[in-house]
Amino acid sequence: MSEQRIGVYVCHCGSNIAGMVDVADVAQWAAGHLKDRGVVIARDYKFMCSSTGQELIEKDIKDLGLTRVVVAACSPHLHEATFRKACANAGLNPYLCELVSIREQDSWVHTDRAAATEKAKAIVSGGVERVRYNEPLEPLTVPIHPATLIVGGGIAGIQAALEIADAGFPVYLVEKEPSIGGHMAQFDKTFPTLDCSACILTPKMVSVGSHPNITMMTWSEVEKVEGYVGNFTVTVRKRARSVNTDLCTGCGVCQEKCPRRVIDDVYEAGLGYRKAIYTPFPQAVPKWPVIDRENCIFFERGTCKACQKFCPTGAIAFEQQDEIVTINVGNIILATGFDLFDPRRIPQYGYGRLANVFTSLEFERLSNAAGPTNGHVVLRDGVTEPQQVAIVHCVGSRDRKYNNYCSNICCMQSLKFAHLVKEHCPGATVYQFYIDMRTPSKGYDEFYQRGLEEGTLFVRGRVAEVTDAARLPGEEGKLIVQVEDTLAGKQRRIPVDMVILSCGLEPRRGAKELAKVFGISCSADGWYIEKHPKLDPIATMTERIFIAGCAQGPKDIPASVAQGAAAAARVLGRIQQKQIALEPIRATVNEDKCSGCRVCNELCPYNAIVFHADRGVSEVNPALCQGCGTCVAACPAGAISGTGFSNEQIFAQLDGLLMNNISKSSVPA
Amino acid sequence: MAETFEPVIIGFTCNWCSYRAADLAGTARIKYPPNIRLIRLMCSGRMDLTFVLKALAGGADGVLISGCHPGECHYIEQNYKAMRRFQMLQRALPQLGIEPQRVKLVWASAAEGQRLANEITKMVEEVRALGPLQWPDGLHPESVEQAAAQEVTA
Numbered sequence: 001m002s003e004q005r006i007g008v009y010v011c012h013c014g015s016n017i018a019g020m021v022d023v024a025d026v027a028q029w030a031a032g033h034l035k036d037r038g039v040v041i042a043r044d045y046k047f048m049c050s051s052t053g054q055e056l057i058e059k060d061i062k063d064l065g066l067t068r069v070v071v072a073a074c075s076p077h078l079h080e081a082t083f084r085k086a087c088a089n090a091g092l093n094p095y096l097c098e099l100v101s102i103r104e105q106d107s108w109v110h111t112d113r114a115a116a117t118e119k120a121k122a123i124v125s126g127g128v129e130r131v132r133y134n135e136p137l138e139p140l141t142v143p144i145h146p147a148t149l150i151v152g153g154g155i156a157g158i159q160a161a162l163e164i165a166d167a168g169f170p171v172y173l174v175e176k177e178p179s180i181g182g183h184m185a186q187f188d189k190t191f192p193t194l195d196c197s198a199c200i201l202t203p204k205m206v207s208v209g210s211h212p213n214i215t216m217m218t219w220s221e222v223e224k225v226e227g228y229v230g231n232f233t234v235t236v237r238k239r240a241r242s243v244n245t246d247l248c249t250g251c252g253v254c255q256e257k258c259p260r261r262v263i264d265d266v267y268e269a270g271l272g273y274r275k276a277i278y279t280p281f282p283q284a285v286p287k288w289p290v291i292d293r294e295n296c297i298f299f300e301r302g303t304c305k306a307c308q309k310f311c312p313t314g315a316i317a318f319e320q321q322d323e324i325v326t327i328n329v330g331n332i333i334l335a336t337g338f339d340l341f342d343p344r345r346i347p348q349y350g351y352g353r354l355a356n357v358f359t360s361l362e363f364e365r366l367s368n369a370a371g372p373t374n375g376h377v378v379l380r381d382g383v384t385e386p387q388q389v390a391i392v393h394c395v396g397s398r399d400r401k402y403n404n405y406c407s408n409i410c411c412m413q414s415l416k417f418a419h420l421v422k423e424h425c426p427g428a429t430v431y432q433f434y435i436d437m438r439t440p441s442k443g444y445d446e447f448y449q450r451g452l453e454e455g456t457l458f459v460r461g462r463v464a465e466v467t468d469a470a471r472l473p474g475e476e477g478k479l480i481v482q483v484e485d486t487l488a489g490k491q492r493r494i495p496v497d498m499v500i501l502s503c504g505l506e507p508r509r510g511a512k513e514l515a516k517v518f519g520i521s522c523s524a525d526g527w528y529i530e531k532h533p534k535l536d537p538i539a540t541m542t543e544r545i546f547i548a549g550c551a552q553g554p555k556d557i558p559a560s561v562a563q564g565a566a567a568a569a570r571v572l573g574r575i576q577q578k579q580i581a582l583e584p585i586r587a588t589v590n591e592d593k594c595s596g597c598r599v600c601n602e603l604c605p606y607n608a609i610v611f612h613a614d615r616g617v618s619e620v621n622p623a624l625c626q627g628c629g630t631c632v633a634a635c636p637a638g639a640i641s642g643t644g645f646s647n648e649q650i651f652a653q654l655d656g657l658l659m660n661n662i663s664k665s666s667v668p669a
Numbered sequence: 670m671a672e673t674f675e676p677v678i679i680g681f682t683c684n685w686c687s688y689r690a691a692d693l694a695g696t697a698r699i700k701y702p703p704n705i706r707l708i709r710l711m712c713s714g715r716m717d718l719t720f721v722l723k724a725l726a727g728g729a730d731g732v733l734i735s736g737c738h739p740g741e742c743h744y745i746e747q748n749y750k751a752m753r754r755f756q757m758l759q760r761a762l763p764q765l766g767i768e769p770q771r772v773k774l775v776w777a778s779a780a781e782g783q784r785l786a787n788e789i790t791k792m793v794e795e796v797r798a799l800g801p802l803q804w805p806d807g808l809h810p811e812s813v814e815q816a817a818a819q820e821v822t823a
Contacts, residue, residue, distance in 0.1 A: 075688075075692045075695070076709070077688075077689065077692060101692075101695075101707075103695060104691060104692040104694070104695025104696060105691055105692075105695060105707055106703070108694075108695040108696070108698050109694055109695050109698070109699060109700055109701055109703075109786070110700065110701075110702075110703040111700055112703065115703040116703055118703075119703045119706065122706055123706060126706065126708070516740060516741070519743060519745070521685070521686070521737075521741060521743075521778060521779055521780070522778075522780075523780040524778070524780045524781065529779055529780060541685055541689075541743070541779070542743070585711060603714075603747075603750060605744050605745035605746055605747060606744075606745075626744055627711050628711055628712035628714050628715060628743075628744035628747050629710065629711050629712055629714060629715030630712060630714030630715060630744070630747045630750050632715060632717070633714065633715050633716060633717035633718075633750075633754075634750070642711075642715065644711075645710060645711055645715060647717065647719075650708060650710070650717075650720060651720075651723060653708055654679065654708065654720070654723055654724055654727060655727060657679060657706040657708070658677065658679070658724070658727045658728040658729060659728075660727050660728060
């Protein structure tokens with residue numbers, strides 16, 4: 001190896017690093033002790049990532065003829081790109097720059113200044129040894145397929161689909177239910193403006209349905225994702241609708257004539273019925289119904305066919321099979337939404353046991369003019385209007401036994417429910433049982449004030465129990481809410497007619513399995529992890545896969561729409577680039593060393609390694625290789641090397657971290 | 670020795686999970702002892718066992734290998750390869766006269782900063798209790814290092 005000229009730059013990061021690590025000492029030490037290892041300059045600076053800090057590096061590269069740069073600062077996940085760019089600006093190949101973390105992995109996690117400083121020296125030493133073996137690399141570029149896959153047809157997915165399609169690019173929108181619309185289609189009103197949910201959602205759904213650039217696949221699920229960044233091959237299972245969509249006009253006669261009534265657990269939240277052949281709601285997009293084969297009499301017994309008899313266009317197709325469709329896309333947006341927390345897990349709230357305890361989604365349906373009660377807020381008997389209603393907040397949220405997190409929407413949804421109860425049942429008394437009121441968005445606190453003015457009663461305390469066991473006069477025939485009023489410092493028993501549980505949001509059941517299909521990660525709670533919680537809430541760690549809406553975490557409609565649009569903007573930016581630069585972290589086979597044993601062939605998860613029988617050697621396809629390095633580690637002949645993470649680099653870093661480079665060199669102590 | 674023994678531990682982390690867990694531990698200011706020094710790999714599947722041997726031969730008292738939980742590998746299933754290699758190493762270490770507890774495999778997702786910090790803290794205590802790595806007679810660290818280097822460049 002020719003003599004290297006290495007520059008070392010130690011960042012203070014204000015007091016983030018300098019508060020726990022003696023940065024000046026680290027820089028001085030590097031200049032002295034690592035001189036023999038090629039370090040020609042070592043500096044410390046308050047903020048290396050600032051433009052002045054970057055200029056410092058650029059100037060040194062030019063003036064001192066640096067051939068390698070080590071920056072000791074924050075995690076490479078934060079600023080690797082920044083410093084690589086600075087090096088490139090000064091004419092140094094960006095991959096000859098190494099960023100080592102003395103913040104996340106040192107100053108922020110340790111409490112002993114001397115030990116943290118020593119560790120910082122070891123980390124710098126490791127970086128210096130490693131960078132000596134860094135090689136100049138060029139990013140690989142591959143073309144991007146212009147189509148986008150969006151999984152989930154709720155409001156976030158709809159918004160993203162429209163943004164991309166309006167810009168002129170093809171979109172595949174995959175939805176597992178028979179219609180798009182998601183949870184928003186179930187609501188009657190939306191907070192804080194009390195807009196009619198259907199009135200603002202339906203036009204968007206119709207736009208999606210009629211958009212020439214959008215291919216909708218409802219009643220469908222993604223089964224497999226193959227290929228690589230920018231060029232994914234996605235396998236979608238289109239479940240048999242049992243309806244010929246070319247012939248069906250959506251007239252609805254089949255649904256009228258179908259003799260089998262089924263409790264609708266999805267759209268009506270279990271409160272209403274649908275038929276075995278159904279569209280979930282009148283405004284469904286697409287308009288074509290599906291036959292739910294598990295409940296269809298024909299599929300059960302081989303007779304009935306009422307729908308077929310009455311269908312004016314002969315569109316019923318019992319013989320239809322599931323269709324497996326393969327599509328090619330360059331980008332993917334996951335907008336798979338949420339599931340409601342199941343309050344049966346909190347037995348003391350009585351849901352499922354006490355008739356007049358409702359979930360929040362059930363109440364949405366009760367208050368909806370298109371719902372099972374035509375918008376009449378009534379008890380489970382279907383006729384009695386409640387006179388006292390209790391709304392219990394944080395059901396399954398902010399609770400160590402269930403979910404630690406705040407579900408974000410429940411306070412506002414509860415305020416909306418209170419307003420709707422008062423509107424539908426004039427004179428009713430509404431109690432809110434809350435832990436804290438959280439109303440931080442635009443117009444939200446004003447809505448809270450309005451609730452106070454409308455006379456809703458607020459009781460601060462987590463409800464202990466909902467029971468029908470009357471103990472006191474006036475409790476007979478009522479549901480009694482047992483709660484500690486933490487403002488009054490008293491136990492209270494409040495008799496009511498109806499209890500609404502403002503249930504929290506949970507990741508979709510199956511979200512984890514889907515994450516595996518797409519190769520992204522979930523947080524401990526099960527939400528999809530974003531690339532950066534503040535600066536990149538829509539990207540994932542997997543290039544070209546984005547997230548939007550509640551799949552990323554609980555959020556309300558405005559936030560879901562914003563995130564859907566943001567993900568679309570990101571995708572559009574990527575499509576416009578037409579090609580994508582990939583990190584050149586790839587494995588390559590040295591054919592002279594390869595013995596043709598084929599150990600590596602079977603290890604590669606991407607089938608990127610092909611064996612050339614004629615020459616008796618294996619070869620890595622750089623477009624398919626993702627750079628995991630498993631084959632590099634496995635090759636018994638040492639014939640495979642991995643760029644960016646070569647054995648030489650790692651061995652050198654090890655030596656540096658263990659300070660073996662120092663003891664062997666003859667520098668002053 | 671009057672002072673307590675401070676072991677040096679090398680941690681091999683996966684770019685997608687445990688390295689991010691370490692970042693998260695930092696961002697959340699979760700404290701753990703400074704005895705560990707991390708090396709980032711793209712995947713625990715990149716873990717060549719000679720890395721571990723070289724670390725031990727070069728002066729480390731313990732080695733922590735960490736990757737994504739089974740089933741959550743960024744590269745589909747390469748962490749299983751790491752697991753296999755780890756099992757193999759666990760059998761080989763006693764034959765080299767090294768306590769197998771000096772090498773540990775820990776799964777940590779990108780969200781598990783606390784877990785990684787706890788595991789590091791625990792491991793530092795365990796290795797401290799084991800004491801410095803004493804190479805048995807007849808097995809000189811350099812010879813192991815040499816053998817490791819030979820295997821790589823062979």
